């Protein structure tokens with residue numbers, strides 16, 4: 288039995304979907320603890336591609352419980368589409384459970400997201416436009432609508448009345464072109480959505496505690512990434528939740544001592560969508576090469592992702608704030624064909640070198656990367672053993688592991704499940720306990 292956390296160690300889009308999908312096979316329960324439809328996980332099974340926004344990737348295996356926990360914000364319109372799409376493609380959603388406490392993203396949140404961004408002008412964050420920030424803001428202001436409210440007409444009506452009065456004032460001021468949102472439209476629609484989800488809505492933290500007592504394997508799946516954490520990311524260019532491992536405790540309702548292992552997912556390079564400082568960004572040919580080879584376009588918004596060299600200063604920050612036990616390195620194949628690979632090992636700021644990641648966006652903007660250069664490799668087959676990788680690829684992985692003093696437990700060479708070291712020749716024990724590269728290698 289184990290409680291395993293998977294977190295993004297960069298700015299999101301690290302390939303957590305695939306890693307969660309791999310580990311989910313050995314788990315009984317998969318839990319998402321923060322974020323909402325701003326996330327987009329792509330999982331490739333055979334030739335089929337599944338795009339999930341709210342539902343944990345574990346849903347692709349029959350018989351798993353997949354929990355949308357208290358810390359998430361749910362857009363019921365999007366979630367309903369996701370459920371219907373899975374059912375249409377012959378998958379069961381019987382294992383889905385949604386927390387009574389999850390907050391609801393309402394249509395006014397999406398409008399406010401656009402208004403806030405427009406007002407910020409050049410300082411805009413480049414959000415996904417999914418209403419995530421305004422929904423979490425209402426949660427903190429204690430006027431949010433929760434899943435449980437969609438199940439009781441009187442409660443929903445009361446809360447909608449308070450919100451519509453305030454939100455329509457703002458919307459009519461900044462967007463006079465839009466009609467005001469009306470109680471008679473929203474109340475019946477959201478009650479209907481409540482009825483659709485009623486069979487899945489439960490006290491999820493109690494369910495998780497019960498599963499822990501029964502010694503089940505539980506996988507906690509983070510969305511976004513460490514550098515988008517509202518406290519430990521590059522504020523204000525962050526999301527409004529806590530993607531870091533600590534977010535599991537507040538977002539799923541478990542104590543920190545119940546977590547057995549934290550695995551950080553890290554691409555072999557780095558990407559970012561949206562605005563904000565990005566020291567190792569590559570503008571030009573090599574950046575375009577990575578974007579095209581890595582299909583670096585947002586799952587949720589389709590926006591091209593900004594691409595850059597692997598940043599070990601940022602990774603070390605992720606190791607510390609998450610208390611990582613091991614790394615899963617993804618998309619190593621994307622680097623194939625580049626003759627030289629740069630890795631950022633320090634920042635230079637005001638003439639001084641540092642390996643401490645500044646979370647202040649203004650300071651980060653002034654940081655210049657200090658690189659080490661490693662030789663690239665020309666070909667990379669779908670091998671199963673670390674020893675069968677090109678020597679240069681082995682050295683690249685060893686360099687990462689030794690810089691952050693952490694073992695690498697998973698290496699992914701492509702989007703499919705079998706494009707993972709150690710996948711075809713299955714050994715005893717859990718995948719999350721394997722070590723592909725040890726720091727002492």
Ligand code: IMP
Nearest residue numbers: 299300325326413414415525526560561
């Ligand atoms: P929001 O979460 O939509 O408010 O967006 C805030 C910032 O987080 C923006 O820079 C987004 O591009 C980024 N972001 C949100 N979700 C994801 C994700 O799943 N992957 C990568 N970036 C994301």
